[in-house]
Amino acid sequence: METIKLKINGFEVEAFDRQPLIEVAEKLGIKIPTLCHNPIIEPYGVCRVCTVEVRHGRRVRMVTACNYPVTNGIEVFTESERVIRNRKMIIEWLLARCGNVPVLNKLAEQYGITEPRFGRGTDDCILCGLCVRVCQDVVKANVLGFFERGPKRYVSTAFDQTSDLCITCGACASVCPTGCITVEGLQEGIYKEMPMGPITPIHIDFMQAVPKKAVIDHDSCINFKTGGCKVCVDVCEAEAIDHSMQETEKEVDVGTILLSTGFKLQDGEALKEYGYGKYPNILTSLDFEVLNNANGPTGGKIFTQEGKVPKAIGIIHCVGSRDKKYHEYCSRVCCMYALKFAHLIKEKIHDCEVYNFYIDMRCFGKGYEEFYNRLLKEGVNFVRGKVAEINDAALDKSEEGKLILRAEDTMIGTVRRIPVDMVVLCLAVEAQEDAKELSHFFSCSVGRDGFFIEKHPKLAPVSTAADGIFIAGMAQGPKDIPDTVAQAGAASSAMLSLIQQKEVEAEVVTAMIDEETCSGCQICVGLCPYTAITYNKDKNKSELNEALCKGCGTCVAACPSGAAQQKNFRDSQIFAEIKGILAV
């Protein structure tokens, strides 16, 4: 684009030919007041506040800076006496219509207007038309328009009726310079769920998001409703936004895969005796974490559902863990976060009584025992015993609206009845529901508890039975963050070393299928977890690919003809060994 030279308030500047004057001035740091200018909308000089003086040779003109295209050799004055005089007049005329609009009054004050000559009107709208044009040109919803003519002109929807076309995007309200447009019922209108306060359609999911990139919410983005807007596309310098992108499936060839699919929290409603879901003040540990979060709905303040500050809180450990009815394993993380909760509650509400109901305190990590000891000194109550039930049966007035915990205190050998305002359930961590399905997919396996099984608990803790498939984190079993990070590090090192080697050792002790005795019954074919066996239709035989075989022995066990045998572990060899041991 051709560049030209011009002067603004005596400073010589370079600009592109026919660039809007207001942009050139802004770059120079010269602020020209305006009401109807918005970079996303084509300027059309309606409020006139940006009026400036332009000289070209001997020709002098008053123009609106927002839509005046600069040309070579012009000289601009933004604050000349004539400009000020004109601008004052324009502001007074605007005040004559909208005398009470704050932004206009502020402008009047700036220009020393105390008593406008034409009086003060009571309207709010300066008829700049930004709302109409943003609705038509940007959002493309075509809801707003001008109606009537002359002094009666006003902005409204068709026939002044609530419009079905309106998508409640709020663009009109956001561009309105006088603030005379408001959106009612904003929360229900745009967002389905806002647990942590309102968000914009394009946003970064959360502070720790990986990758930390913006995403567009399909449900609230204007473009997906009307095809318009795309303001984000215009402002994104990296040109990274593309609304036409579709979900695609990509096939990627890899040599190693890490399964770190995490965990899920047990369903609290499954434990009927604790009444989760029935009493609103019974929270899961994650519910409490949200409530307690400084970015959360209460800004980190701890309130009951009724909005009161709790005076007593019960924290129940081992809910669903170490319990033959649910999970026999220990969830490993609960003791420590329960202690953290207790500590934070004490820190935020000093006089709140905190009761920890535990089976055993398992503070096994570095510094954990010390933290527990610290809590003992902080006045947190520890009750050794499992809570049998939670109900709301009040014995007297003071207990009304409270949750009653009944638990055996095994330290003092009695059953206790403790009324509290809030209960936090430390629910068991569980394997993901689809872990088993995933394990079939990746030829590895899950244990009885649903977590992925490592190849060897001590010697190969991050590998699986399938070469190149590694596991880390809660997907392998309950563990805390330090353990997860350590395991993830180990897994990625193991994967990298495999990649570096460039060649792999094949399993020696594979199965073999004796062609002579195989009757082609195909029972082995579907069983092989490594898809090493194929059925040869012409020969009516099952054939084994030894490079794929891992020697798991599944086919050997299943082969009804005894044609599949494990090298070095043939039936005859095993029986000979047994006979040798028994010396018969």
Next chain:
Amino acid sequence: MAKPKVAFYWCASCGGCEEAVVDLAEDILKVVEAVDIVFWPCALDFKKTDVEAMEDGSIAVTFINGAINSDEQEEMVHLIRKKSGLIVAFGACSHLGGIPGLANLTDKESILRASYLTGPTNVNQEKTIPLAKSPSPDGELHLPELKANALALDQVIDVDYYIPGCSVPKKLILDAVTAILTGNLPPKGSVLAPTRTNCDTCERNKTKPEKLTISKFYRPYEIELDEEKCFLAQGVICMGPVTRGGCDERCIKGNMPCRGCFGPVDNVYDQGAKFISALASLFDAKTDEEVQAIVDTIQDPAGTFYRFSVAKSYLGHKVS
């Protein structure tokens, strides 16, 4: 040259194997022509003393059918072993213990009680049960005594060859006789039948789905059986995959699943256990409960998987 001497003997058997020999029809004449039958209690009148009088090893080959479940049978087969060059275990009972072998799942006392006292059709007011020795006016009477367990022939005496089947198909008998007469014999201890299982020749094997899974078992009467589809794919237990071929799939061609009378192939010892292992790997189940639900649809597992082979299995017999 004198014709080779041949003998037939029967132990605990239903007589079907004797029928099988007679069933050779006109072919039996060829056999009779080629050999000299010296002992065949079912068809010809010989006594134990006749056998005792023979020279040791003078009988070229003796075919013995039936399991061994009395002391009399045990005594006789030992005698015959002494007098015979070759011993052929003839039919499923002498090969694997057969149907009498199912008695090993219980004990002798229970069998006698059920047979003579508690059986619903029994009328036995004196509560008489057979005794090995019983007094009589003419002195003490001796009867063969039931053994604690039924045994396959090779669990009592040394056996040279086996001809499987319940009953033994005609073709296998003729092939075996021909092989013996011509001296064209496989190594000692061989089963004179093919080395692969029934699926090898079964027409229905072609209809097996790529990944065979089973979510419920049916007994043959519970569903209408497809005449061409693999029985396992229909959810019906067919012992074909674990049973030696050579029977010409007589049952399967009659639209009934294989019962397993030919026993396992050479690499497998325990036919039932092997098939349980194979079958369990086909279960369409994710949880223990689902597995249990499928298992619950198997009726009479011992009688299904071990119908002919209890005696020759790791189960063996009931340990009291």
